[in-house]
Amino acid sequence: MKLNQEQLRKIYDDTCRTKNVQYSYGTAGFRTVAKDLDTVMFTTGILAVLRSLKLQGQYVGVMITASHNPYQDNGVKIVEPDGSMLLATWEPYAMQLANAASFATDFEGFYAELVKLIGHEKIDLDVGTVVPHIVVGRDSRESSPFLLRCLTSTMASVFHAQVVDLGCVTTPQLHYITDLSNKRAQEGDSAPVATEQDYYSFFIGAFNDLFSTCQIEKSLSVPKLFVDTANGIGGPQLKKLLASPDWVVPADQIEITNDKSDVPELLNFECGADYVKTNQKLPKGLCPSSFDALYCSFDGDADRVVFYYVDSKSKFHLLDGDKISTLLAKFLSKQLQLANLEHSLKIGVVQTAYANGSSTTYIKDELHCPVSCTKTGVKHLHHEAVTQYDIGIYFEANGHGTIIFSEKFHQVIESELSKSHGNSPLALRTLSCFAKLINQTVGDAISDMLAVLATLSILQMAPMDWDKEYTDLPNKLVKCIVHDRSIFQTTDQERKLQNPAGLQTKIDSVIAKYAMGRSFVRASGTEDAVRVYAECQDPSKLDQFCNEVVEYVKASA
Numbered sequence: 036m037k038l039n040q041e042q043l044r045k046i047y048d049d050t051c052r053t054k055n056v057q058y059s060y061g062t063a064g065f066r067t068v069a070k071d072l073d074t075v076m077f078t079t080g081i082l083a084v085l086r087s088l089k090l091q092g093q094y095v096g097v098m099i100t101a102s103h104n105p106y107q108d109n110g111v112k113i114v115e116p117d118g119s120m121l122l123a124t125w126e127p128y129a130m131q132l133a134n135a136a137s138f139a140t141d142f143e144g145f146y147a148e149l150v151k152l153i154g155h156e157k158i159d160l161d162v163g164t165v166v167p168h169i170v171v172g173r174d175s176r177e178s179s180p181f182l183l184r185c186l187t188s189t190m191a192s193v194f195h196a197q198v199v200d201l202g203c204v205t206t207p208q209l210h211y212i213t214d215l216s217n218k219r220a221q222e223g224d225s226a227p228v229a230t231e232q233d234y235y236s237f238f239i240g241a242f243n244d245l246f247s248t249c250q251i252e253k254s255l256s257v258p259k260l261f262v263d264t265a266n267g268i269g270g271p272q273l274k275k276l277l278a279s280p281d282w283v284v285p286a287d288q289i290e291i292t293n294d295k296s297d298v299p300e301l302l303n304f305e306c307g308a309d310y311v312k313t314n315q316k317l318p319k320g321l322c323p324s325s326f327d328a329l330y331c332s333f334d335g336d337a338d339r340v341v342f343y344y345v346d347s348k349s350k351f352h353l354l355d356g357d358k359i360s361t362l363l364a365k366f367l368s369k370q371l372q373l374a375n376l377e378h379s380l381k382i383g384v385v386q387t388a389y390a391n392g393s394s395t396t397y398i399k400d401e402l403h404c405p406v407s408c409t410k411t412g413v414k415h416l417h418h419e420a421v422t423q424y425d426i427g428i429y430f431e432a433n434g435h436g437t438i439i440f441s442e443k444f445h446q447v448i449e450s451e452l453s454k455s456h457g458n459s460p461l462a463l464r465t466l467s468c469f470a471k472l473i474n475q476t477v478g479d480a481i482s483d484m485l486a487v488l489a490t491l492s493i494l495q496m497a498p499m500d501w502d503k504e505y506t507d508l509p510n511k512l513v514k515c516i517v518h519d520r521s522i523f524q525t526t527d528q529e530r531k532l533q534n535p536a537g538l539q540t541k542i543d544s545v546i547a548k549y550a551m552g553r554s555f556v557r558a559s560g561t562e563d564a565v566r567v568y569a570e571c572q573d574p575s576k577l578d579q580f581c582n583e584v585v586e587y588v589k590a591s592a
């Protein structure tokens with residue numbers, strides 16, 4: 036294969052209309068107003084192809100989404116062949132290429148940067164034997180079809196890539212399908228490309244196996260579940276799963292609301308996981324129907340979920356990522372003990388500094404489970420879960436998360452199951468089934484929702500029982516707009532500031548005044564703001580506590 040420079044030039048001229056915009060590839064990939072994304076889509080398409088070429092033509096995923104952002108925004112992120120996030124060392128390339136196209140005065144300026152990158156990574160475009168493979172998906176945004184054309188404009192024509200377009204899917208579906216396609220290709224499958232249907236079959240199968248293993252009534256023993264899908268892609272996708280003839284739970288047990296994914300401006304509008312978590316109230320379109328009903332909200336691309344319920348005094352109670360972690364840790368620790376495997380397999384919970392202090396204390400003191408703290412961003416939590424534990428449970432407080440089961444976990448379970456000759460303890464079979472129910476590539480609102488439903492059913496817990504395991508400390512998270520957020524540098528997994536000099540000492544002196552006080556300050560990775568978090572025992576003092584820290588932050592910036 037020879038790179039056709041003239042063809043590339045033409046597509047560059049036709050596609051890259053947005054100029055002089057600084058693009059940055061953060062935790063969430065590239066994300067900004069959709070009208071500014073043509074140039075970055077063009078370069079991200081090329082980068083995905085180069086990533087696939089570097090990896091001998093394996094399937095690389097690309098998702099077009101801006102998650103919980105307003106409907107006018109969009110974004111894009113690249114997914115590795117195993118379904119994980121783009122390798123961190125390639126993030127700077129994504130930025131260099133995008134900014135080269137954005138700021139170059141002509142095609143030559145951009146092309147020089149592309150050639151430099153190809154040379155630096157020693158990617159041989161002339162080999163001709165390696166065909167790049169790309170899987171693309173998009174959420175329900177109105178701008179996505181146009182941006183998809185910008186993204187794929189060079190893939191087949193210039194780079195001779197094979198492109199699989201999944202159409203509208205959730206972010207976790209794209210991750211799952213990318214991973215499965217590569218696994219099948221490695222096994223020599225002649226038609227390796229996985230589909231949405233594979234995703235539904237797999238998770239429905241896992242759910243049904245778990246239910247029949249635990250011999251639970253087909254009608255769930257948990258209360259009715261209302262699912263707010265943020266008028267995003269989660270709605271139609273969840274409906275497809277529930278409509279499957281193999282799905283065992285009666286249709287009226289799960290009711291979907293805010294499912295107007297075809298009305299663009301309703302996306303994430305006064306609904307969805309971010310709205311519910313931030314405002315601590317019911318989303319638009321939901322009114323409490325019964326006091327023991329359970330509710331949950333997805334975000335716009337369904338990689339995040341939070342639960343909640345309303346008590347008999349009409350008080351709203353949030354069951355956030357910390358509560359999901361603790362529920363699943365309680366359940367899985369118990370199963371490990373019942374299967375006599377608590378000394379062979381290491382279970383642990385991974386959190387960030389935003390986890391409520393009460394949840395951390397509960398996990399350590401009540402569940403006797405190890406807890407790790409990492410920097411914000413799922414890639415940090417995921418890495419810790421994979422490297423430290425056989426059952427690594429990780430959730431950000433805002434509902435992003437999953438559970439990772441190690442290779443050793445599967446080996447031990449397999450070996451124990453084979454020893455017991457079909458007469459294995461229920462806990463062992465439960466663990467084996469449960470490990471399949473959780474998306475292993477990335478946090479997944481649909482799969483997490485099924486796991487929580489199954490857990491509550493098996494433990495016979497109502498939403499209130501789940502909630503009362505521990506009580507959150509009153510807490511507050513505020514955004515502070517400063518002139519230059521880059522001066523806020525942290526250490527100790529973002530729990531302490533190193534810079535601006537002296538600010539941490541001042542914050543510590545404020546913290547010392549409040550019983551069970553904890554507060555930390557860090558620059559956001561996704562917004563031009565500094566975030567201030569505070570929690571303390573006395574709810575009436577929380578505002579004052581948080582404000583004191585905010586004042587010090589403002590004075591030092």
Ligand SMILES: CC(=O)N[C@H]1[C@@H](OP(=O)(O)O)O[C@H](CO)[C@@H](O)[C@@H]1O
Pocket residue numbers: 062063389411412413431433435558559560561562566
């Ligand atoms: C406090 C908070 O919720 N931070 C979010 C937010 O990151 P910031 O770096 O705080 O902007 O967006 C990330 C990407 O979606 C998400 O992983 C993270 O949890």
Ligand SMILES: [Mg+2]
Pocket residue numbers: 102103334335336337338339
């Ligand atoms: Mg999301």
